[in-house]
Amino acid sequence: LIFNKYYYPEANDKLIIEKIEAIKKQIWIELNYQLTPIEQIRVFNLIFFKHQHFHSNFEHPTDAKNNFITYNIETKKGNQIGLGLIYLLVAQQLRMPVYGVCLKNYFVICYVDTDVFQSDINYINQQDILFYINPYNLGAIFNRPQILDYLQKIKSEVKDKYFYPATNIEIMKELITQTANDYQLLKENDKVNEMMQLLQLLKK
Secondary structure, eight states: OTTHHHHOTTOOHHHHHHHHHHHHHHHHHHOOTTSOHHHHHHHHHIIIIIISOOEEOOSSTTOGGGGSHHHHHHHSEEOHHHHHHHHHHHHHHTTOOEEEEEETTEEEEEEEOTTTTTSOGGGOOGGGEEEEEEGGGTTEEEOHHHHHHHHHHTTOOOOGGGTSOOOHHHHHHHHHHHHHHHHHHTTOHHHHHHHHHHHHHHTO
């Protein structure tokens, strides 16, 4: 919400929170916690994507507005991190054991064993992660080998952080970096510099 003020200084935080709560409530009504983790995510996806109509902004994926929650909520669309953060926020408020993962040039979500949820994420092991979720692809479920395939295709080195839960600060850094990259494509250098200044603040 604080970062959102950069693009939408007049944004009504209370209204945004109320809209998130309404989405959460609709999913909660349909969600049965006795279902398996995959079945729970399928129910979540059905409400989030089909009934609430959230979708990926394939038409303008590099528009900087995709990174701000006001735009995500009002238009029901976003890029991989903007949409992913709405998905993550709602899921966590429903007490689903999920965390954000800062994959290389992409943001995804991991579903962990309930026994380790809300523990120190530094102690979460690979066997604790049941599967991954891609909100930018209608909540598609995938696994570690598919991440390895993705990294191989983009010729990236393999790092632990591409598989494990990220801290809130790390996720904010990823969000700001994505915004800076989008402004770079638009050649809005002043805004790129402002994003770099924000990143420096988070490193302190």
